[in-house]
Amino acid sequence: MNSKNEYLEVIYNQEERPFTEYPNKLSKHLFEIFKLEKNQKIIDIGCGRGEFINGFISCGMEGFAVDQSLIAKSHFPKINLKQCNLDTEKIPFEDSFFDVVFSKSLVEHFYYPEKIFIELKRILKPGGKIITMTPDWDYNYINFYEDFTHRTPFTLTSLKDIQLINGFKNVEVHRFKQLPVLWNNDKNNTYKKFFLDLLSEITRIVIPENMKKYKWVRFSKEIMLLSVAEK
Numbered sequence: 464m465n466s467k468n469e470y471l472e473v474i475y476n477q478e479e480r481p482f483t484e485y486p487n488k489l490s491k492h493l494f495e496i497f498k499l500e501k502n503q504k505i506i507d508i509g510c511g512r513g514e515f516i517n518g519f520i521s522c523g524m525e526g527f528a529v530d531q532s533l534i535a536k537s538h539f540p541k542i543n544l545k546q547c548n549l550d551t552e553k554i555p556f557e558d559s560f561f562d563v564v565f566s567k568s569l570v571e572h573f574y575y576p577e578k579i580f581i582e583l584k585r586i587l588k589p590g591g592k593i594i595t596m597t598p599d600w601d602y603n604y605i606n607f608y609e610d611f612t613h614r615t616p617f618t619l620t621s622l623k624d625i626q627l628i629n630g631f632k633n634v635e636v637h638r639f640k641q642l643p644v645l646w647n648n649d650k651n652n653t654y655k656k657f658f659l660d661l662l663s664e665i666t667r668i669v670i671p672e673n674m675k676k677y678k679w680v681r682f683s684k685e686i687m688l689l690s691v692a693e694k
Contacts, residue, residue, distance in 0.1 A: 489641070490516075490522060499524065500524075503562035504562050505526055505562065505563040506526075506556070506563070506565065507519070507565050507566065508566040508583065509569040510528035511530060512535055513538050514539075516565070517538075517542065519565070527543045527556070529546070530546070531546065560588070561586055561587055564592070565594045568597065571614065572614055573614055576625065589694055590694065591693065592692070593691070594691050595688075597688050598617070598688070599687060601619075604616070605672065606672070619688065622688050623690070636690040637688070638688065639688065640663060640683065640687070645659055663683040664683070667684050667686075672684070
């Protein structure tokens with residue numbers, strides 16, 4: 464067993480972190496807000512257990528993935544999964560192959576994340592979209608290194624700059640809370656959304672860190688960066 468398998472099987476064991484509907488909800492949300500299309504080729508870089516790429520497949524996309532572990536294949540056989548050590552190997556797909564490149568909680572695991580962005584640009588079609596999610600250092604600095612595999616933290620500015628320097632266009636970076644109840648853009652529920660946003664922000668400021676076993680508290684505090692850009 465290599466260290467990456469151990470990471471997934473220990474840190475993401477199903478007893479402590481069981482499968483939930485969250486990955487499907489997030490994939491559907493990203494599919495809608497970034498106007499992705501059915502039958503587009505999408506790859507999840509560092510797919511882990513495969514839940515998010517499976518969510519994109521459920522949206523009608525053609526899903527591919529790479530990871531150092533093949534554990535995702537045992538959970539979701541429909542994924543076109545290839546094994547790859549992203550530290551030392553090129554991603555095993557040809558140039559300009561994908562319409563969309565997605566990664567969640569990946570780029571912070573590298574000492575030289577610029578090398579990853581070079582590879583992601585290589586496999587992305589001209590005009591294709593790169594969607595990146597990573598913890599926001601400004602809100603996660605207290606516990607960022609609790610994950611011993613974390614190497615490089617990102618801020619709004621650094622996540623934008625690393626993509627601009629590597630030739631991506633139309634780069635947008637926003638803060639993002641992993642609470643599906645906050646994603647509803649229904650204009651008829653504006654007041655409800657405002658109240659929930661406010662409640663989440665109060666939670667982030669007031670509730671102590673030791674209450675993060677509750678998902679509302681954890682995801683109110685552990686704010687992510689969500690970026691979209693084009694090749």
